[in-house]
Amino acid sequence: MTLAIHRVTVALAGRTVLQDASLTLAPGAIVGIIGPNGAGKSTLLRTAAGLLAPRQGTVTLDGRPLADWERRAVGRAIAFLPQERTVDWPMRVDAVVALGRLPHRGPAGGMAEADREAVAMAMRATDIAHLAGRSVGAVSGGERARVLLARALAQDARFLLADEPTAGLDPAHQLAFFAHLGRLAGAGRSVAVALHDLGLAARFCTHLLLLHKGRCAAFGPPSEVLVPETLEACYGIRARVGDIDGVPVVLPIEIVT
C-alpha cells in the first residue's frame, strides 16, 4: 500500500530538474513538498503520478513499477491535481467534478450511484455544492481552484498528489482543505502536497520534503526540517520559527544576501 519514488533523476528538455530524489508515501502520511521556485516540486509530483518517465530510478505502486499498471488502474489509485488550473470549456461545475469518476466508470454507460455519491461528497468537502449548476466560466478563481480540487477528491484514490492546491484560497478554505486532508490520512489514505506556505506546512503535514535545486535537501517531521539554518541555506531567507499558543508558526523576516 505504498507509492515509492526511489532515487529518480528526471530531465525536462535536456535539463536535469530532479536528481536522485526519493519519497515513500505510506498510509496516513501527509507529506508537504516545499522548496523555492524551480526546486523540482512539480516535477517530483508529476513523476510520482507516472506522467513523466524518470531517466534513472524507479516509481513503484505497491511494489510494482508504475509503468506496468493499466492506465485507468493508476487513475483509481493516484489522483493528481496539477498546478495549472485548466478548464478549457465553460462546463457545469458538477460535470467538471464528475470527470474525476472517469477511471472508475465502465467503457459504456453513465454514472452509477457510487459515482454520484463520490461527486457529492467531494463537492461538500470543498464547499462548492451550491455552485453545482453554474458554469466554471462564471465562478471566481478561488472557487475554480476548489472545483478542480473536488475533481481530484472525487477520484477517491488512495494517493492524492496535489500541486499547490491552496494557492489563491481564502484562509477559511485553506484550513478546510487541510482538515479534509487530515480526515483522508486518518482513513488510511496518503497525501503529497506541494506548498509555499510554510506555516501551513508546519501545522498540517506529518512530514516535509525540502527540495533545493532538484535535490532532496531535508526530509523529516516539520519541526526538524523547518529550522532557521536550513531555511537560510535553501530559501536564502532569515526566518523566525516558533509557536503561538502551541500552533507552529514560520515567519520569513528578510532576504539574506
Added chain:
Amino acid sequence: MTRNETVATEPTARFLFPVLAIGVVAIFAASLAIGPSGLGLPAGQGAAWLVLVEIRLPRAILGLLIGAGLGLSGAVLQGYLRNPLAEPGLIGVSGGASLGAVLALHTGLSATVPLALPLGGLAGAGIATLGVLLLAGPQTGTLTLILAGIAISTVATALTTLALNLAPNPFAAVEIVFWLMGSLTDRSLAHVWLAAPFILAGMGLLLTLGRAVDALTLGEDAAANLGLDLSRMRMIMIAGLALTVGASAAVAGTIAFVGLIVPHVLRPLVAAQPGRLLPASLLGGAILVLGADTLLRVIAPLADVKLGVVTALVGAPFFLWLVVKTRSTLPR
C-alpha cells in the same frame, strides 16, 4: 444544491437530442420531396420514382452523411485542441482530397474513367494523411500535428492552384473551380456506395473519443491521470478524421464552415461538455448540410448555386454574430 440554478440548463439537455433527431428525419424527408422537377413524393413507380431514387436519394444520403461527418469531425478536433476555432480542414486531409480530385479533372481522367473524380479525392486524402503522420511523427504533440497539417494543406493548395493555372482549356478551369466550391448536385448511388463506408467507419472511430475530449478539458496532465492514453487517442482521431473528412471532400468537394459552426452553435446547448457535443454535432451537421442543400433547391432551383457557397454565405455572417455575442458576454 440550489435547485433553480440547475434547472436552467437541464431542460435543453433533455430535449436536445430528440429535437435534433426529429430535425434530421424531417429535413431528410423534405430533401427527398423538394426539387426543381416540382414533384412531391411519388405514389408509385415511373419517372417520378426514378427522379426520387436516382437523383434525390443519393443527394440526400450524401448530405446526411457528409453533414454528420463534418459536424462530428469539427467537434472532435475542437475538443482535442481545446480551441473553438479549429475546423476539420486543419489537418490537411481535405486539401489533399481536393488536390486528388482536381488532378483527376485536370488530366481528363474523370471524363473517361467512371468515378475517377472521387477515387482521386480518396487517394489524395490518403496521401495527405500519410504526409501529416510522417511529418509529425508517431509521438507527436498537439502543435506539431497542426503545423504538419498546415504544411500539407499549403502544399496541396499550391499544387491545386498550379493545376488550375495549367488547365488545358477554360472549360477545364471552370470545371475545377466549380468542383472546388463543393456540391452534392448530380451525385449517384455509386458515389454513396463509394463514400459511405469510409464516412461511417470514420464516424464510428470518432464517436469513441467522447470521454477523451471530456478529460482533456482539464489539460493533458490531468487527462492522463484520468486514464487517457493521449497518443492512442491522437491516432484514432487522425484515422477517423482522415476517413470522414477525406471521403466527404472526395465526393462533394470542400463544404466550408460546417465543422466550425455546428459545434460552436450547439456547445451552449450541451452545457459545453465536449463529449456530449460529439453526437449533438453529428446530428446538427446533418441538419445544416441537408437543410442548406434543400434550401438551395427551393430558392434558386435553376441557378446551380454550389452548396459550399451557401454554407459559407450562411456560415460567415452567423460566425460574425457569434463573435459579437461572445465579445459582449466574456470579460476582456
